[in-house]
Amino acid sequence: MHENIEDLTHLQKLETSTVLQCLRSRYKQKQFYTWAGPTLVALNPLKDVPGLYSKRMMELFAHESFTYKTPHVFALGQRTLRHLQWGLGKTHQAIVVNGESGAGKTCNALYLLSFFAAMETNNNEVPNSDNIEVLLCRSNPLLEALGNAQTLRNENSSRFGKLIRLVYIGEGANTQLVSAHIETYLLESTRVARQAAGERNFHIFYQMLAGLPESTKAELDLLNVPKWSIASERDCNAMDEAHFHVTVAALEQLSLEDTTQQLWKLLAALLHLGNVEFVVNKEANSWTTDQQNHLESAARLLGLNSNELFQLFTVRHFQAGSKSPAVVRPCSSQNECATRRDTLIKLLYRMTFDTVLENINRKLQHAVDSTFTIPKYLCILDLYGFESFEYGNSLEQLCINYANERLQYYFTVNYLKEQQLHLANEGLTAIKLDENALDKQNLISFLDGPVSVFGVLNEECYLNRGCDDSQVCIRIQSSLNERTRGVKSMPPSPRMPRSSKIKAPPVEFAISHYAGLVSYSTVAMLDKNRDYIPTEMVSALSKSRNYFVKLLLGKDALIVNATHTMNGRRHTVLAKFKNSLDNLMRILNVCDVHYIRCIRPSLSAPYYTTSPSQRWDEDYVDAQLNACGVIDTIKVSSFGYPIRMSHEEFASRYKYLSTKRPKESIEAIEICREITESYVQLQNEIRVGKSQMYATEKGIELAERWKFRIRHQAASVIQRWWRERLRRQRAAVTLQNWWRTVVRTRAVNRVKRWWKRKRSTAQMLSKVRQICVSVRIVQRTVRRWLIRTRAIRQKSAQISLPSTDSVAQVVADESCDHDVKLQVSPKWAENNNCAKLTQSPNLISLQLSRTNFFYSVGVISIRRPPTVRARFITRKTCLPFSFIPPRSQLPSGLTDAYL
Numbered sequence: 001m002h003e004n005i006e007d008l009t010h011l012q013k014l015e016t017s018t019v020l021q022c023l024r025s026r027y028k029q030k031q032f033y034t035w036a037g038p039t040l041v042a043l044n045p046l047k048d049v050p051g052l053y054s055k056r057m058m059e060l061f062a063h064e065s066f067t068y069k070t071p072h073v074f075a076l077g078q079r080t081l082r083h084l085q086w087g088l089g090k091t092h093q094a095i096v097v098n099g100e101s102g103a104g105k106t107c108n109a110l111y112l113l114s115f116f117a118a119m120e121t122n123n124n125e126v127p128n129s130d131n132i133e134v135l136l137c138r139s140n141p142l143l144e145a146l147g148n149a150q151t152l153r154n155e156n157s158s159r160f161g162k163l164i165r166l167v168y169i170g171e172g173a174n175t176q177l178v179s180a181h182i183e184t185y186l187l188e189s190t191r192v193a194r195q196a197a198g199e200r201n202f203h204i205f206y207q208m209l210a211g212l213p214e215s216t217k218a219e220l221d222l223l224n225v226p227k228w229s230i231a232s233e234r235d236c237n238a239m240d241e242a243h244f245h246v247t248v249a250a251l252e253q254l255s256l257e258d259t260t261q262q263l264w265k266l267l268a269a270l271l272h273l274g275n276v277e278f279v280v281n282k283e284a285n286s287w288t289t290d291q292q293n294h295l296e297s298a299a300r301l302l303g304l305n306s307n308e309l310f311q312l313f314t315v316r317h318f319q320a321g322s323k324s325p326a327v328v329r330p331c332s333s334q335n336e337c338a339t340r341r342d343t344l345i346k347l348l349y350r351m352t353f354d355t356v357l358e359n360i361n362r363k364l365q366h367a368v369d370s371t372f373t374i375p376k377y378l379c380i381l382d383l384y385g386f387e388s389f390e391y392g393n394s395l396e397q398l399c400i401n402y403a404n405e406r407l408q409y410y411f412t413v414n415y416l417k418e419q420q421l422h423l424a425n426e427g428l429t430a431i432k433l434d435e436n437a438l439d440k441q442n443l444i445s446f447l448d449g450p451v452s453v454f455g456v457l458n459e460e461c462y463l464n465r466g467c468d469d470s471q472v473c474i475r476i477q478s479s480l481n482e483r484t485r486g487v488k489s490m491p492p493s494p495r496m497p498r499s500s501k502i503k504a505p506p507v508e509f510a511i512s513h514y515a516g517l518v519s520y521s522t523v524a525m526l527d528k529n530r531d532y533i534p535t536e537m538v539s540a541l542s543k544s545r546n547y548f549v550k551l552l553l554g555k556d557a558l559i560v561n562a563t564h565t566m567n568g569r570r571h572t573v574l575a576k577f578k579n580s581l582d583n584l585m586r587i588l589n590v591c592d593v594h595y596i597r598c599i600r601p602s603l604s605a606p607y608y609t610t611s612p613s614q615r616w617d618e619d620y621v622d623a624q625l626n627a628c629g630v631i632d633t634i635k636v637s638s639f640g641y642p643i644r645m646s647h648e649e650f651a652s653r654y655k656y657l658s659t660k661r662p663k664e665s666i667e668a669i670e671i672c673r674e675i676t677e678s679y680v681q682l683q684n685e686i687r688v689g690k691s692q693m694y695a696t697e698k699g700i701e702l703a704e705r706w707k708f709r710i711r712h713q714a715a716s717v718i719q720r721w722w723r724e725r726l727r728r729q730r731a732a733v734t735l736q737n738w739w740r741t742v743v744r745t746r747a748v749n750r751v752k753r754w755w756k757r758k759r760s761t762a763q764m765l766s767k768v769r770q771i772c773v774s775v776r777i778v779q780r781t782v783r784r785w786l787i788r789t790r791a792i793r794q795k796s797a798q799i800s801l802p803s804t805d806s807v808a809q810v811v812a813d814e815s816c817d818h819d820v821k822l823q824v825s826p827k828w829a830e831n832n833n834c835a836k837l838t839q840s841p842n843l844i845s846l847q848l849s850r851t852n853f854f855y856s857v858g859v860i861s862i863r864r865p866p867t868v869r870a871r872f873i874t875r876k877t878c879l880p881f882s883f884i885p886p887r888s889q890l891p892s893g894l895t896d897a898y899l
């Protein structure tokens with residue numbers, strides 16, 4: 001029934017049982033993530049799930065439309081990144097990952113980090129080895145080696161809280177990761193000197209013992225030692241050697257090679273120090289040791305004198321005032337010596353951890369020019385989860401549970417209560433909250449107020465009046481009972497049951513945390529809180545010949561000075577922790593906080609062996625859901641509006657959704673109303689408040705999707721219009737080209753025709769010219785022939801020339817032309833001199849108008865040019881010839897006659 005519900009707020013019945021049922025069925029189906037409103041519930045698969053965090057998944061979730069639907073750690077990452085990029089809600093964003101130890105906080109925080117790194121690499125295309133995201137991922141194995149350890153609950157438990165602050169600049173898609181900073185909280189440094197049964201020291205010791213080459217081990221005197229009391233070599237596992245190489249590679253990649261050798265030296269010194277035991281010399285009223293070789297080695301590695309080092313552990317220095325001389329006394333017990341030795345071990349380890357972290361931060365830090373760009377922060381907080389052991393909860397658990405209490409309170413008050421009040425003020429549906437949840441506020445003041453657990457512990461440390469553990473316990477119990485009196489929802493802290501037979505003084509007090517009742521032991525609590533570092537220890541270290549030790553101390557000396565109260569007293573561990581948490585809360589206050597609640601399905605199920613259904617422990621999960629406040633979150637989130645923005649911002653962002661044309665005079669709130677009213681689906685998701693807009697994630701998702709669609713459509717219209725315009729332009733150009741071609745073709749044809757005409761006239765003229773030449777040649781030839789012939793005749797034959805009259809007569813007879821007849825009378829001819837005697841005596845030619853007469857040797861020829869036009873036919877051969885019609889077609893008047 002609840003199998004496919006991806007958001008617990010959509011459950012019909014909002015009860016713990018239905019929530020559990022839904023989560024269990026999803027876990028069986030290997031659906032490890034579920035939304036609880038804006039919060040992500042992450043169930044620990046307890047083993048690697050193929051493909052769940054692959055590159056392909058990252059690409060899928062980087063796509064916008066996936067963000068709301070599918071619950072996944074990448075979906076939350078993408079949502080947070082979008083809030084940061086597009087300025088939805090507050091400028092800065094934070095993701096709080098919490099849950100109990102082994103629930104999967106570190107894994108989820110790392111997956112988030114790798115997702116943000118992948119998003120950056122996508123933006124930059126070519127990943128550069130100096131890029132922040134690359135450096136961040138490289139620094140992780142080093143921090144894990146120094147700060148993680150195997151506990152009863154988790155093989156790789158982070159023994160420090162971590163706030164990774166990613167610094168971005170730019171807007172929208174141009175937002176870019178430019179810098180980062182890692183801040184740590186409460187490193188469990190007691191672990192370095194002592195560990196609970198079945199647990200291990202920090203990984204780095206085992207990695208070093210398994211992975212260091214023999215030559216280096218010999219240099220550090222680490223060979224042939226049967227047992228290391230702070231980190232037994234027998235506890236080394238198969239993976240330590242491989243992890244050693246990863247750690248060394250991380251140190252190299254972060255360019256911390258100089259630190260590497262010093263780091264091995266210092267850690268080896270700590271191993272040797274741990275082996276130093278103390279034996280009392282009653283006669284001399286002093287202390288000696290059987291492990292002189294370890295003491296010598298430690299002193300050599302730390303650059304100290306071995307005697308001076310031993311004195312630090314066995315001799316106390318007292319100083320009544322700043323001017324009075326110090327009084328020197330040997331330590332009263334073996335325990336005291338061991339405590340002083342452990343103090344040095346813890347101090348050196350803590351300083352090493354801080355120095356490595358500082359080096360990493362220096363690498364990650366890039367100067368951001370905030371004059372032009374406002375840096376935006378994306379913080380990932382991976383803080384230890386709520387802890388409660390059956391026995392021996394001490395100062396560490398008190399701090400851890402206090403931090404969780406404050407985070408939960410922040411969520412309850414700053415998120416739930418603030419929402420309730422705010423929405424009521426805005427005239428929107430008010431949220432009904434469980435009043436008990438709000439009363440948790442009182443518990444914080446029970447823990448850190450003036451009359452409180454912290455108050456008593458700090459006061460005893462400052463007064464230093466030699467209060468024993470049970471007296472401290474009684475004081476705490478009475479202060480708690482006094483404070484809880486009259487507060488109904490807060491049951492008085494129960495006294496731990498005492499055995500009726502043994503009337504032992506009380507050393508345990510209990511606090512009813514939001515996640516359950518936890519009993520704390522006051523044994524050694526004051527010492528832990530005091531965290532006393534003898535001044536002679538600091539001054540001895542400052543004289544060390546090892547520059548690395550001096551370097552570490554130089555930093556810590558500053559911290560020591562800075563952590564003194566106004567009265568000149570050193571800050572206690574609790575006071576320092578409270579301060580750092582106050583800072584953390586200040587950071588969270590300026591951020592939009594997103595939550596990942598990690599749930600471990602079973603405490604006892606062995607890894608890799610059981611099926612998902614076997615790994616499910618209903619009571620255990622139920623306790624964690626309550627401890628994380630998931631049920632409260634679901635109730636509030638089902639009618640909460642986590643995203644807020646001003647009317648102006650909303651109107652300018654989503655004005656595209658408005659169906660009316662924008663007018664300048666219209667107010668932003670009116671546009672907002674118009675938008676929310678015109679979309680039915682938005683009415684319950686986005687509300688118009690009196691001072692600002694309220695929206696759910698879903699509402700913004702819908703609005704963004706519609707805005708995107710509208711803009712897409714508008715872009716399509718513009719593109720279509722533009723393409724149409726381009727097409728028209730191209731068509732106009734085509735038409736113009738065609739018309740110009742037509743005009744040019746016509747012009748060319750005209751010129752061609754003109755040229756053709758011109759050429760044919762020229763040809764005709766040349767033909768006429770040729771004809772004329774031919775005619776002249778013929779004439780000349782004929783004339784010559786006539787002259788020659790006449791000459792021959794005159795010479796050889798005795799032929800008398802006919803008289804001019806007879807010729808004229810013949811002409812007149814032969815001629816049909818009356819004019820000619822008239823004209824050609826002998827007299828007329830002679831008178832008009834038209835009959836000429838050529839040079840040849842045998843040739844007479846007579847020229848009349850339009851008619852030529854030739855007479856020679858008895859033959860008379862009358863030639864009259866035809867009245868018709870001569871036709872000339874030209875062929876391609878260009879050989880002109882005149883068309884001479886047959887005689888029958890000759891015009892009358894043209895004859896050849898023989899005399």
Ligand SMILES: Nc1ncnc2c1ncn2[C@@H]1O[C@H](COP(=O)(O)OP(=O)(O)OP(=O)(O)O)[C@@H](O)[C@H]1O
Pocket residue numbers: 044045046047048049099100101102103104105106107108154155156157158159384385598
């Ligand atoms: N998403 C996951 N996929 C696969 N295995 C996981 C996942 N989350 C957690 N685990 C497994 O659970 C173990 C514990 O997870 P993790 O170290 O993240 O817990 P934690 O809450 O950080 O614990 P602690 O507070 O002690 O550091 C991991 O070593 C891993 O084997």
